[in-house]
Amino acid sequence: MIVEVCINYQDANVDRTFDYLVPGHLEELVEVGKRVYVNFGVSNRVVEGLIINVKEDTNVEREKLKCVLAVIDKIPIVSDEQIKLAFSIKNYYATKLGQALGLIIPPFVSNNEIYIICAQQTSDLTLEDELKEIYNRILKRPVSANSKLAKENEDKIASLFLRGLLRFELKLLKSLNEEKRETPTEPQYKLTKDQKKALELITSTFDKGIYKNILLFGVTGSGKTEVYIQAMRYVISKGKSVILMVPEISLTPQMIQNVKRRIESEVVVYHSKMNSSQRQRAWLKLKSGEAKVVIGPRSAIFAPAKELGLIIVDEEHETSYKSEKSPRVNAVEVAQMRAKINSIPIVLGSATPTVEHYYYAIAGKYAICTLRERINKALPEVFVVDMKKEILDGNKSIFSRLLLSEIEKNLQRGEQVLLFLNRRGYSPIVICRECGYVYMCKNCSISLTYHKDGYLRCHYCNYKQEYTSICPKCGSKYVRQYGSGTQRIEDEIKTYFKDARVLRMDKDTTTRKDAVEEILSKFKSKEADILVGTQMVAKGLHFPDLTLVGVINADTILNMPDFRSKERTFQLITQVAGRAGREKQGRVVIQTFNPDDYSIVAASNHDYESFFEEEIKIRKTMGYPPYSYIVNFIVVSQNEGFAKKGIENVYRLLEKCTKIVNLKIYGPSESPIFKVENQYRYHILVKFEKASQMIDIANMIKERYNYNNAELIIDVNPINTL
DNA sequence: AGCACGCCGACT
DNA sequence: GTCGGCGTGCTC
Numbered sequence: 001m002i003v004e005v006c007i008n009y010q011d012a013n014v015d016r017t018f019d020y021l022v023p024g025h026l027e028e029l030v031e032v033g034k035r036v037y038v039n040f041g042v043s044n045r046v047v048e049g050l051i052i053n054v055k056e057d058t059n060v061e062r063e064k065l066k067c068v069l070a071v072i073d074k075i076p077i078v079s080d081e082q083i084k085l086a087f088s089i090k091n092y093y094a095t096k097l098g099q100a101l102g103l104i105i106p107p108f109v110s111n112n113e114i115y116i117i118c119a120q121q122t123s124d125l126t127l128e129d130e131l132k133e134i135y136n137r138i139l140k141r142p143v144s145a146n147s148k149l150a151k152e153n154e155d156k157i158a159s160l161f162l163r164g165l166l167r168f169e170l171k172l173l174k175s176l177n178e179e180k181r182e183t184p185t186e187p188q189y190k191l192t193k194d195q196k197k198a199l200e201l202i203t204s205t206f207d208k209g210i211y212k213n214i215l216l217f218g219v220t221g222s223g224k225t226e227v228y229i230q231a232m233r234y235v236i237s238k239g240k241s242v243i244l245m246v247p248e249i250s251l252t253p254q255m256i257q258n259v260k261r262r263i264e265s266e267v268v269v270y271h272s273k274m275n276s277s278q279r280q281r282a283w284l285k286l287k288s289g290e291a292k293v294v295i296g297p298r299s300a301i302f303a304p305a306k307e308l309g310l311i312i313v314d315e316e317h318e319t320s321y322k323s324e325k326s327p328r329v330n331a332v333e334v335a336q337m338r339a340k341i342n343s344i345p346i347v348l349g350s351a352t353p354t355v356e357h358y359y360y361a362i363a364g365k366y367a368i369c370t371l372r373e374r375i376n377k378a379l380p381e382v383f384v385v386d387m388k389k390e391i392l393d394g395n396k397s398i399f400s401r402l403l404l405s406e407i408e409k410n411l412q413r414g415e416q417v418l419l420f421l422n423r424r425g426y427s428p429i430v431i432c433r434e435c436g437y438v439y440m441c442k443n444c445s446i447s448l449t450y451h452k453d454g455y456l457r458c459h460y461c462n463y464k465q466e467y468t469s470i471c472p473k474c475g476s477k478y479v480r481q482y483g484s485g486t487q488r489i490e491d492e493i494k495t496y497f498k499d500a501r502v503l504r505m506d507k508d509t510t511t512r513k514d515a516v517e518e519i520l521s522k523f524k525s526k527e528a529d530i531l532v533g534t535q536m537v538a539k540g541l542h543f544p545d546l547t548l549v550g551v552i553n554a555d556t557i558l559n560m561p562d563f564r565s566k567e568r569t570f571q572l573i574t575q576v577a578g579r580a581g582r583e584k585q586g587r588v589v590i591q592t593f594n595p596d597d598y599s600i601v602a603a604s605n606h607d608y609e610s611f612f613e614e615e616i617k618i619r620k621t622m623g624y625p626p627y628s629y630i631v632n633f634i635v636v637s638q639n640e641g642f643a644k645k646g647i648e649n650v651y652r653l654l655e656k657c658t659k660i661v662n663l664k665i666y667g668p669s670e671s672p673i674f675k676v677e678n679q680y681r682y683h684i685l686v687k688f689e690k691a692s693q694m695i696d697i698a699n700m701i702k703e704r705y706n707y708n709n710a711e712l713i714i715d716v717n718p719i720n721t722l
Numbered sequence: 723a724g725c726a727c728g729c730c731g732a733c734t
Numbered sequence: 735g736t737c738g739g740c741g742t743g744c745t746c
Contacts, residue, residue, distance in 0.1 A: 005746080013723060018746040041745045042725055060746050706742080 001027050003068060004053035006097050007040055015096040019058040021065045030054055033076025033083065037069040050101060052083055078104055079304065081341055088337040094698035094714045095327040104302045106283050195227050198369035202231040205345040206310060215361040216349040218371030220578035224349045225255055228312050229262050232293060236265050240309025241292040245300055245331060247318035250516045251539050256295055263293055270296025270303065273513060298323065298331040301338060308342050311335045316348035316357065317571055322719040330717065352571040352608060355615050356626045380577055380586035382604035386595040398484050398492060403550045403589045410548045411500055417530045420576045421552040424506040424534050425449035425485035430456065434476030445675040452487045461677045489552060490532045505533035538576045549580040554592040554600055561672060562721060563624045566599040570611050573603035628687040629694040632718040634671065637710035640680040646710030647682035653701050654686060661693045672722045
């Protein structure tokens with residue numbers, strides 16, 4: 001018996017599998033998805049590997065074959081379906097199989113912890129007895145022909161198992177206090193016509209057992225959640241499970257509450273602040289099928305849901321679904337792969353769908369349902385203020401006259417205000433007026449942001465230094481802070497409205513574990529009149545008395561050097577605007593220097609279609625997605641010269657491809673932010689005509705790039721090219 | 723990642 | 735002559 005093993009998931013610079021011989025005493029233990037210990041390389045290091053195939057024969061010469069030393073897991077920690085998913089990810093994102101598996105294998109799996117928990121789950125023996133039995137079975141037999149090595153390996157493995165034995169006692173104590181669960185209450189909700197249609201489409205697609213993207217296009221407050229819940233109930237009633245993806249768990253407490261209350265099965269919530277034992281419990285509940293619903297952000301798409309029947313991606317346009325760390329996967333794309341593997345529907349919900357997805361929907365590639373009505377109230381009234389004109393009229397304030405007067409009215413009425421600015425800190429640039437020196441991060445090519453606590457901070461690497469008002473370059477004392485962040489908005493708004501109670505929500509005020517919930521509940525219970533915040537406040541929040549939203553500067557995203565900047569602007573304005581007047585009539589004031597830009601005009605008219613029409617024309621003439629497929633090849637090194645050499649290697653490889661397929665190469669050039677955390681970055685952007693060509697060439701470059709002095713990052717379908 | 727193999731410069 | 739530099743390639 002032979003097993004095909006993927007060695008050391010994460011970093012080993014090998015992207016192939018290896019065959020190992022299974023000794024007789026391990027034959028009944030090996031299974032696809034279990035981990036094994038094997039000898040690897042000339043020095044026979046003991047390494048961990050994952051079995052991805054069990055077979056009778058191999059092409060490898062017998063004398064090369066080594067034996068499996070031990071089987072680590074009692075049950076597979078990765079299912080067949082998840083292994084298929086790993087291969088899809090490897091192929092599409094041009095990663096190594098190990099990297100793809102690394103996303104799927106739960107991070108808490110270390111040594112034999114899973115073995116221990118699983119033993120606890122399945123055995124009739126006491127835990128300790130079973131562990132001892134396993135220990136004896138695996139270790140008290142010859143593991144390899146070479147007896148010297150065998151002894152060393154035994155010692156190594158024995159020590160791993162002993163560590164496990166110590167842990168198991170703690171686990172035993174913990175498992176005695178099992179959590180209890182609220183029983184769901186079975187209320188009937190009446191659906192609107194549109195909701196009914198959407199639900200029917202989802203359930204009938206599910207019944208057919210086919211892979212299909214269903215775009216659920218509905219404005220904020222049109223009742224998407226109700227469609228999700230009823231669809232989930234249907235799928236669960238047929239014995240299947242559901243993954244519900246949300247962009248950020250701490251901002252969707254209402255939805256989670258709703259789902260928990262209305263779903264028959266146990267609901268597991270994944271979030272980044274869970275500790276290792278909470279994660280283990282969640283993982284096991286899904287794996288065993290005890291829980292049929294998992295809700296969570298990006299990582300939830302890798303959850304071990306058993307017999308998956310439906311995937312729902314809420315706010316599918318959110319960029320947080322894309323990982324910024326290598327491998328740069330997009331959880332929405334991964335969700336599509338997983339839906340395809342399982343032949344199930346995937347629901348993409350949004351009020352502002354991505355241009356690509358909407359394009360596929362109207363082209364007939366995806367199904368689409370539109371929820372037109374806003375269930376409670378009319379949409380808010382939107383005013384666009386031209387800030388050029390404000391300046392011409394002598395208004396030097398950050399706030400337009402209209403915004404100030406609207407805030408005033410709101411405060412008088414006892415209603416609440418939300419002020420949105422996409423930038424934290426006090427001011428983003430500190431500059432010497434004598435010599436022009438801009439305070440820069442010493443690790444990144446980024447200007448430092450002045451914070452109110454007297455420190456200058458880099459928002460890329462968190463480097464901080466004390467602020468001195470004397471220029472470090474020329475010694476002048478004419479140093480000035482330019483621009484505004486949320487801290488400054490908070491300060492200045494207090495000078496205009498001295499009695500107003502102001503709260504601020506951004507990365508700086510929410511580092512503590514429950515900080516987000518605390519700020520939101522304070523605002524909800526009307527302990528504050530004005531909430532100032534970044535991106536965080538734009539999403540999903542619902543406050544009955546919030547009737548005015550101010551967008552301080554709509555241009556921050558618009559001016560980014562990215563072909564999606566208009567789309568992002570439209571989405572963000574629409575989203576923040578959606579926070580106003582969810583029950584009473586709301587108003588929105590948008591401050592901008594580009595009042596005529598179509599993304600801003602369309603957002604102010606709540607008109608997705610006309611935004612889309614303008615945007616798709618530009619995408620077509622410029623050859624951007626969905627009319628092309630983009631890959632960003634980035635080469636990174638601490639040494640500038642190495643990075644440059646690396647990107648030149650990539651360029652040479654790409655040039656050869658121009659003879660075979662039609663592609664457009666932009667670069668090589670320095671990345672827009674050249675240095676990040678002391679790493680120099682060069683990149684080449686490549687546009688392909690066909691997805692298949694993109695995949696082939698990205699994989700070819702990955703295979704052939706062998707310059708070890710600089711790391712190559714392949715970003716397929718990049719969201720952020722900075 | 724490790725480790726060996728291999729092909730060039732400055733040394734006992 | 736040979737010790738060691740690290741480029742290249744392999745690991746079942």
